[in-house]
Amino acid sequence: GQSIEPERMREAVSRAVNAALAKRRPDKTVDVEFDGRVDDLFARPSVAPNVRVSDLLIDDLAERFTATVGLRGDEQASMHVAGRIFAVIRVPVPDRRVGRGDVLSKGDLDFIQVRADELGRNIVTDKKQITGMARGRMGAGGQPIREGDLRAPIVVARGSLVGMTLTTPNMVLTAQGRAIEDGAMGQVIKVMNTQSKTTVDAVVEGPGRVVVSAPGLATADAR
Numbered sequence: 001g002q003s004i005e006p007e008r009m010r011e012a013v014s015r016a017v018n019a020a021l022a023k024r025r026p027d028k029t030v031d032v033e034f035d036g037r038v039d040d041l042f043a044r045p046s047v048a049p050n051v052r053v054s055d056l057l058i059d060d061l062a063e064r065f066t067a068t069v070g071l072r073g074d075e076q077a078s079m080h081v082a083g084r085i086f087a088v089i090r091v092p093v094p095d096r097r098v099g100r101g102d103v104l105s106k107g108d109l110d111f112i113q114v115r116a117d118e119l120g121r122n123i124v125t126d127k128k129q130i131t132g133m134a135r136g137r138m139g140a141g142g143q144p145i146r147e148g149d150l151r152a153p154i155v156v157a158r159g160s161l162v163g164m165t166l167t168t169p170n171m172v173l174t175a176q177g178r179a180i181e182d183g184a185m186g187q188v189i190k191v192m193n194t195q196s197k198t199t200v201d202a203v204v205e206g207p208g209r210v211v212v213s214a215p216g217l218a219t220a221d222a223r
Contacts, residue, residue: 013069013081016051021065021085024058029090031115032065034083058085087116092127096141103134103153114144122147152184155207164191164202166212177202177210188213 017032050072057066063085070078095110109127123144124130133150156162156179164177176194183189183204191202191210202210 012051016053016069017056017065017067017081020053020056020067021058024056029088029113031086031088032083033086034081088113089116089119089125091119091123091125091144092130093144094139094141098135098139098141100137101134101154103132104130106131110142112142112144120144120146124150152187154182155185156183156189156204156210158182160208161194162191162202162208162210164193164200164210164212165205179210183210 013034014032018030021030021032022028052070052072053067054070055066055068059065064082065085066080066082068078069081090111091114092109093112094104094108096108098104098108106127109130114123119125124147129147130145130150132153134153135145136149136151139145139149158179158181160179162177162179164175166173175196177191177200178194180190180192180199185204185206187204188201189204189210190199191212192199200212202212205211
């Protein structure tokens with residue numbers, strides 16, 4: 001037969017060991033990293049990288065394994081291997097390039113497998129944390145999202161006109177205002193009363209609507 005390329009063979013051995021581990025620990029998704037080179041096995045001639053795994057031993061505490069791997073159909077091509085076991089995490093990622101402010105839905109997400117030790121800090125692993133949120137900056141598709149890259153969607157844009165409401169024990173006052181800054185639902189933003197030019201803090205209640213939390217509608221109309 002023909003010799004198998006080392007990279008192709010290494011992938012085949014990794015897949016075989018991972019599959020053997022999956023049978024022993026079906027509740028976990030893992031990847032392995034061998035302690036050393038397995039060039040002795042790569043050099044063996046074979047028609048296809050059909051790898052067998054036997055004598056698999058797992059040290060759950062140390063997250064390590066040992067096994068014997070070989071090529072099916074070539075009983076001489078076998079060797080002892082050992083290495084580390086790494087947990088693999090299913091991570092939600094956008095399926096396309098996402099612009100700043102774009103709101104992500106469940107249909108915008110794919111999943112990739114990432115080794116836990118390569119995941120990085122503050123990466124979002126729960127799609128519920130992403131769904132309905134907006135990107136704080138542009139991001140490439142297929143890349144994990146950091147917690148700091150997400151924000152609540154903007155429902156009141158800076159410079160837009162909004163209806164202002166102030167409720168007191170005796171009356172409800174309304175006026176027109178202009179948002180001085182962007183605002184998400186429930187966020188406190190500064191709004192200028194377009195008639196009195198007074199600037200007040202207001203809570204975003206919905207698209208085009210804010211509630212003033214302190215008296216400041218100097219020229220509001222009572223209703």
